[in-house]
Amino acid sequence: MGHPPACDGPAIAVSDLRMRYGDKDVLTGLDLEIEPGGVTALLGPNGAGKTTTIEILEGFRARSGGDVRVLGVDPVNGGEAWRAGLGIVLQEWRDNGKWKVRDLLRHFGEYYLPYADPWDADALLDLVGLTAQASQRVQTLSGGQRRRLDVALGIIGRPALLFLDEPTTGFDPHARREFHELIHRLTDLDGTTILLTTHDLDEAEKLAERILILAGGRIIADGSPDKLARSAATTAEIKWIQDGRLQIHATDDATDFVRQLLATDGGTVTDLEVHRASLEDAYLTLVAKFEAGEAETAVDAFKEVTT
Amino acid sequence: MNTALHEYKTGWKRGLIETRISLTSVSDLMGYLMPMAIAVLVLVFMRGAEFEGAPVSLGSMNMPSLIGMNVVFGGIMGIVGTLSMDRTNGTLLRAKSMPGGMTGYLIGHVVSTAMFVLASVAVMLAAGLVLFDELDFDSPDRWLLFLAVVVMGIVTTLPLGAVLGALVNNPKNMGLVMLPVMGSVAISGIFYPITALPDWLQAIGQAFPMYWMGLGMRHAMLPDAMAAVEIGGEWRTVTMFAVLAAWAVASLALAPKLLRRMARRESGSAVAERRAEMQKQWG
Missing domain, CATH: 3.40.50.300 (P-loop containing nucleotide triphosphate hydrolases)
Structure with missing residues (x-):
């Protein structure tokens, strides 16, 4: 025994x-x-x-x-x-x-x-x-x-x-x-x-x-949950309004992108937001695409975010 | 520790627990006793009815047949019902998930169904002896014959129930087993002597265990003169045991293979599928 x-x-x-x-x-x-x-x-x-x-x-x-x-x-x-x-x-x-x-x-x-x-x-x-x-x-x-x-x-x-x-x-x-x-x-x-x-x-x-x-x-x-969260969070989403239109840009280096944006906009950028993608965002996007029947593209997009 | 022996022992224990649960569950008991009580009540009213100069009333004549029917019904439907319900609620899958669980489960249900049938036979025997004084049940050779036929009936019907239960993989198909068993009651001389039926129906009736269980019980409980009412005017004791034994051997040969196939197919998604289907049907 x-x-x-x-x-x-x-x-x-x-x-x-x-x-x-x-x-x-x-x-x-x-x-x-x-x-x-x-x-x-x-x-x-x-x-x-x-x-x-x-x-x-x-x-x-x-x-x-x-x-x-x-x-x-x-x-x-x-x-x-x-x-x-x-x-x-x-x-x-x-x-x-x-x-x-x-x-x-x-x-x-x-x-x-x-x-x-x-x-x-x-x-x-x-x-x-x-x-x-x-x-x-x-x-x-x-x-x-x-x-x-x-x-x-x-x-x-x-x-x-x-x-x-x-x-x-x-x-x-x-x-x-x-x-x-x-x-x-x-x-x-x-x-x-x-x-x-x-x-x-x-x-x-x-x-x-x-x-x-x-x-x-x-x-x-x-x-680990931490590792996945960190890798997902390397991508940031930046939103702003310029000439009355909403602009969205995804980047790995938010600081550098914003510095350049504000240096060249001539004061027209308003409502600037920097949003770090969380693991939850990445996962929910995956699930939504998966349920819409786009399994392959969902997987590829998710991999881009987390690796 | 001998694992096979241990599995049999846990199975036996499971059987005793299941028996206790059956005998203390009001719903189980009522579902089983009510139809039997109604049948006995009908026989009581048949105490005045005669069959072509037979020495005992139709009521007394049918009481032993009813006990025989009860063994076949309890043995077959007991196992079929359990196997089909337990596949829907996951009891079978649970057994599969434990070491030796399937062996324990099957032995447990064979034991508890046999116990339940024996208990109901004892109750019906007592009721019959009190209600019908024309029964002849006062010598050891009759008691022995009674016991031998009941045991033979259990040995025959439990494996037969296992074969049918392994084939019926969905509770909604229970009727496929229920109807033929009910049908065999009608052509087996349970409520009226089989000799009153046309020859070809008698031949079909004699192919199934139901007829022989009724005959064996009448043999054990009725005065010998009553043999005159039976086919050929005799009890055909050897043939009776031989036919029941043939059914037992055939079922015992098939059952392990079918039960193994049934167990192999069991999985969580299979249980979920069956349950979803039931819910859809019952709204």
């Missing part, structure tokens, strides 16, 4: 992952490597292929091509011992509604006994803040409580790798904040690697140490 076999290499290693449904390419050569520990967010607009990617990593979906290793094993060949090393929290789970909360945790923990030292049900209830609901039937929980139970079931076998697929979809701000606090508590526990998918940049910035942006079937940006 003990923890799932720790692998020496990265928790997740993917190269040139491809997925085709019919004649539609969803993933077109996705490369990705995640070292053990920490929270990584896979961020992308709806329909970018986040769920497909994570289902391939979870071993729930066969891929069309490429090489995938999760905890050192190809998910297609993952056995029960490999499965015991994973925790999975899906978007909307309504399973086992008639069970009582504590019974469910206690029973499901037993499945992990041959592979790990599972959480004690009451300690886990305390961790996810469901002690008061222990004797309630699962179907009577609120949406936020239910998702916290899903997290409890995801980590009950002390997984080396935890998948969270769009964990806060449909939450009100309060439930969302409580959920974020729970994820922070999980990262303090032990070296569990967490991969979360979200379409919400704000959530990714709050929770993750590393953000991977998925669009157009591959990873188009990769870095």
Whole structure:
């Protein structure tokens, strides 16, 4: 008994992952490597292929091509011992509604006994803040409580790798904040690697140490929230009014551009504004273009901004 | 630790918990007991009806058949209903996401469905013995035969339910299973002796487990003279066990393959798709 076999290499290693449904390419050569520990967010607009990617990593979906290793094993060949090393929290789970909360945790923990030292049900209830609901039937929980139970079931076998697929979809701000606090508590526990998918940049910035942006079937940006923000912010947008017309110019060196502009305008420039593009601006532009069906140009424009 | 053995043990435990949940959920119990109670009530009114000089009333004659029907119905529909609901609400996917979870899930539901069927058989047997004094159920050989037929029925119908449940991938297609099972009630001599039907319908009826379960139960609970009403004027004990066993073997051979295919296809987006479709249908 003990923890799932720790692998020496990265928790997740993917190269040139491809997925085709019919004649539609969803993933077109996705490369990705995640070292053990920490929270990584896979961020992308709806329909970018986040769920497909994570289902391939979870071993729930066969891929069309490429090489995938999760905890050192190809998910297609993952056995029960490999499965015991994973925790999975899906978007909307309504399973086992008639069970009582504590019974469910206690029973499901037993499945992990041959592979790990599972959480004690009451300690886990305390961790996810469901002690008061222990004797309630699962179907009577609120949406936020239910998702916290899903997290409890995801980590009950002390997984080396935890998948969270769009964990806060449909939450009100309060439930969302409580959920974020729970994820922070999980990262303090032990070296569990967490991969979360979200379409919400704000959530990714709050929770993750590393953000991977998925669009157009591959990873188009990769870095810490800070790094991504800095690279996005190198471009500035300058607006002014001259001869009664609005002028807009994008530049990497705002100071120099403004100096030259004011030196040569003869006093006609008014309403000058310098606006630094934030990561949010860049991301929202990407999402808007993506939803308008201009996936390729969206990706190119975003790359120009962040690299 | 032997992992396979551990999976069976957790499955068994799951079965006991599921049984307790079924027996304490008012909706589960009512959904099951109400139709049975109505059927028994109808039989009570049939206590005065006779069938062509048979020694017992039509009511007494149908009570054992009803218990047989209950085993087939509970065994098949219990598993089919569970498998199709659990694919929509994600219970099956949850099982797939845990080590040994699928084995535990299947064993758990086989155990709990069997328990539920046994419990309902016990209740109906007690009600039958109280309400119909023409039943002949006072010797150990009858008790043994009764138990053997019930166990055979469970062994036959649970894997059959698993085969059908693995094929029905959407709750809206439950009717495709429900209707033929209901139809087999009509041609299996459950509420009226099968000999009253035309020969070709009798032949179809005898191809399905429903008829043989009814026959076996009548054999175990009715006076021997009642065999005269059956096809060929005898209980055909060996044929009865042989036909049920054939269904059991065929189902057991098919079930693992179909269940594995069903499990392999399960994923989060598959569950979401099914749920979206249901919501669209039910507005």
